[in-house]
Amino acid sequence: AQSVTQLGSHVSVSEGALVLLRCNYSSSVPPYLFWYVQYPNQGLQLLLKYTSAATLVKGINGFEAEFKKSETSFHLTKPSAHMSDAAEYFCAVSDMNDYKLSFGAGTTVTVRA
Amino acid sequence: DTGVSQNPRHKITKRGQNVTFRCDPISEHNRLYWYRQTLGQGPEFLTYFQNEAQLEKSRLLSDRFSAERPKGSFSTLEIQRTEQGDSAMYLCASSLELTGPQETQYFGPGTRLLVL
Numbered sequence: 226a227q228s229v230t231q232l233g234s235h236v237s238v239s240e241g242a243l244v245l246l247r248c249n250y251s252s253s254v255p256p257y258l259f260w261y262v263q264y265p266n267q268g269l270q271l272l273l274k275y276t277s278a279a280t281l282v283k284g285i286n287g288f289e290a291e292f293k294k295s296e297t298s299f300h301l302t303k304p305s306a307h308m309s310d311a312a313e314y315f316c317a318v319s320d321m322n323d324y325k326l327s328f329g330a331g332t333t334v335t336v337r338a
Numbered sequence: 339d340t341g342v343s344q345n346p347r348h349k350i351t352k353r354g355q356n357v358t359f360r361c362d363p364i365s366e367h368n369r370l371y372w373y374r375q376t377l378g379q380g381p382e383f384l385t386y387f388q389n390e391a392q393l394e395k396s397r398l399l400s401d402r403f404s405a406e407r408p409k410g411s412f413s414t415l416e417i418q419r420t421e422q423g424d425s426a427m428y429l430c431a432s433s434l435e436l437t438g439p440q441e442t443q444y445f446g447p448g449t450r451l452l453v454l
Contacts, residue, residue: 257440266447267447268448274440274442277440319440321438324371324439325394325396328380330380331380
């Protein structure tokens, strides 16, 4: 069964600083990996996904993530944080044999002015 | 395309009562998923449908839970004899079956249940 681990439940960054959110996965077959963002009292919105094409994936709002098979990682980055990036971020995994998503526990991002 | 909608958005009930939630997926999407999210945790899979067929159920889905998707359109999730541990956000998602599990799941705003 596949699973993900998100390192760090809370991340605080200054506006304009690099945002780095860590995600490591466990999967017995090639995975599909997703990053979702959740704003308060809202559903989840897809930021980006890896589906075995390019290992560097660009998403919405300036976010990108790199799939590293050797490290079983799919870390999310944004070069310059904006106040509007304050939200909760979830990494999720599925694979070719399974339609359900397995989510990490989430990382809450706060942005300091 | 108005996205995935869920009703009600909030539900407060007393322990032992039955509740039913509704999800309307994006119109052309043939796959529909239910997840549960408790405070401070990521969503956990409950069940999913392809058209009207329920293809998988999580062990989290006790016999007090039942989900339906008549005619492959909207879906309902019913919880009978609610318990305080059922308090959570119930999320619905839908996707279009084109290339398989890599298809994006689009989430609704969720129904927040509080059992007193």
